[in-house]
Amino acid sequence: MPVHANAPLPPDSPLPEPLAATPYSAPAWLPGGHLQTIYTSLFIRVPEVTYRRERLELDDGDFLDFDWVDGRPGQPVVVLFHGLEGDSDSHYARDLMASVRQQGWSGVVAHFRGCSGEDNRLPRAYFAGDSAEIERMLRHVKAQHPDAPLYAVGVSLGGNAL
DSSP, X not given: XXXXXXXXXXXXXXXXXXXXXXXXXXXXXXXXXXXXXXHHHHHOOOOOOOOEEEEEEOTTSOEEEEEEEOOOTTSOEEEEEOOTTOOTTSXXXXXXXXXXXXXXXXXXXXXXXXXXXXXXXXXXXXXXXXXXXXXXXXXXXXHHSTTSOEEEEXXXXXXXXX
């Protein structure tokens, strides 16, 4: 049964537990987002992740690539939409996919066109407002795991697109 964003939940539906929001305080020796970004890129080890590449051929003659980590059947699936010029090797993608795999879930990095390490066939760029491309990717992932809960995560441009 499809659920629309504004539709109320049926009265007998279990409600998910809310995410616990805790305030963040930067360490005194590492204030500010710029320094934190530089520090983590230089000193924090990011786990290695082995992906299974899937290519979706599109009706327009182009393709989309998906990099999967396979979990246990029936477990949730996490879809990551990367940031500008990101990909499945980005530190945040590897970290998230390693965590997903550790939980026994499946995860996939849905590459925007031209971001999977191979040039696309058409001169079509991706952009944050391309909701049709996001929908196409989500529908494809859901078709692969029709009975599994689906969670989507976006980083930077990927978050805006989502």
